[in-house]
Amino acid sequence: MLTQVTVLTRRAVLDYLSDPRQVVTGLVQPVIWLFLLTSLFSKFGRPPGFPPGVSYFDYVLPAVLVNNALQASQQTGTGLIEELRNGIVPRLRSLPVLPSSLLTARSIAGLLRTAVQSLIMIALAQLTHGNLSRGGLAGLTVSLGLTLLIGWSLGWVFLAVSAWIRRTDTVQNLSFMMLFILTFASSAYVPVRDLPTVLRVVATGNPLTYAINATRTILLHTPGGTGAIGPAILISLVIGAAGTFAAVLLFRRPLEMTRR
């Protein structure tokens, strides 16, 4: 089982690396997130009630990290549909290989990709803005860990959605909707208390809000910020567990439901 997951993960990573276009867009995407979004939202000036000395860039960086992880997790999901089109899947099903091995491999490959992207973003942010983390290296590490955890959990949700719908265009439309709601109805770009009422309600129930809050408090080294870590981890784990369960169950359905 472990060997199978390793072998399949290696395959998924190599598969990703074998397409230069995919690699390039994968590397450019976080940069765009970082600079486009931060420079765009910086235009609105410092929102009221910001901690002193915190720039908008500093405020948004954790959100951009988490959003990139979200986007990457969505790609993990749609990647599964491409995989279902690949002739290899029927063969894997005729081998003594657990279907969950394939899903796990994809999710780990997605995690690795998110990690690389996140590191690039952190490095670029450090280069352009300097003195990034008030929480020091430890704070940086913890926030990176939280980013990867929420990305990994959501990756399973998107895997489940893809294993259920099995159509690239439908899944992409649905994912796009989910991405928009999760991204903007959250504490990502505007503090929740400054959001319009409806968005505020959604943002309060949005798991991303908690992940972003936790990442942010650690990076900004807000007093009492460590209290946000627990809920963020718990929420991520619950989402991840539910996503895993659903994905494995839905992926088991016969492949005939995929066939063109």
Place this chain on the structure above:
Amino acid sequence: MRVRDGKGPLTGYGGRSAEIMIEADQISKDFGTVRALKSVSIAVPKGTVLALLGHNGSGKTTLVNILTTALPPSSGQARIAGFNVSKQPREVRKRIGLTGQFASVDGQLTGRSNLILIARLLGADRRAARDRADTLLELFGLQDVAPRRAATYSGGLRRRLDLAMSLVGHPEVIFLDEPTAGLDPASRIELWKLVQSLVAEGTTVLLTTQILDEADRLADSIAVLSAGVVVASGTPAELKARAGQRTVTVTLTTIEQTSAAMVVLAHAGLEPELDRKRNAIVMPIRATEKVASVVTLLDRAGIEVHELTFGHPSLDDVYLAIAAQPTGQAAHVNGGSAVPPGVRRQGGAHERASQPGGPQPAGRLQRRRPGADMARQLGAHPGNGAHPAGGA
């Protein structure tokens, strides 16, 4: 393990004590309101080939999917090498190889990596996986293309790689779901040879096909599937015998000689029918000895025979006969086997293409009805069709 009795669907093997490697017992499968399989039972003894013959949508692939654990049956039991496909899928998967209708290869990986991947997934360490991959690459003549991505392969190469991949784990049972669909004649014959060598080594094969000639060449027994029901089964010879009587076709050089021959043959009590297009005479033959008398009669009359064929009804005929009467009540005719040694083609100026490789099917196939060109429509290779009797 249960061995079927003489009433089993494979009459050729019923009652034999050979180990049954593939067994389906009253398998039914419903997709919503569509009943794809209705109480299908088959049994394939070790080291033999069963061909599942049927049109698109007859349920062939569904049955293969059930037997390879990809689909659960709605009812009924299936066992592979004694292991229940529903209850012991892992044990089943350890023992099977599957080559589906669509080549099941990873286009992004090279041919060699594809094989290594499967070997690694089956638990081989890196070194053993590489060795196994190289062995199979050599066996299948894929060394030259091994470093290329499989996506760049031609259809024939993909299929070959696909089959090689299904053999990585030394499976005892192999499922070939329309393995030669879309292959050119040379690749098809190549693949047939591979299958035959596997069977010679004791592998059990279930083959689905729409190509009658393929079933005839490879299969020890055939089950004809139509709308999810096994409508006929038996050895190729048995099925052919069921389709009707055997015929002799005599082709002559001139129209005058043809007319003369018609008179001679009719006079001798045969029932010659003239095929003006081919300048040939076709007549049913009820006993094998009569073939010799046709030759003698014509020889005495001084008529030069250009070509003479004597054939079983082809599987095309079987197919059509069964399609026409689902109960399969075709006349049963004595199935004599080979052409008597005395009967040879005389004065053959035009050589017909002989079967390119592979063992000759039992008895020459002859197409009796022009409309029965099903195999050709379905893409059978050019060698399929009438053949000169005892070709030089």
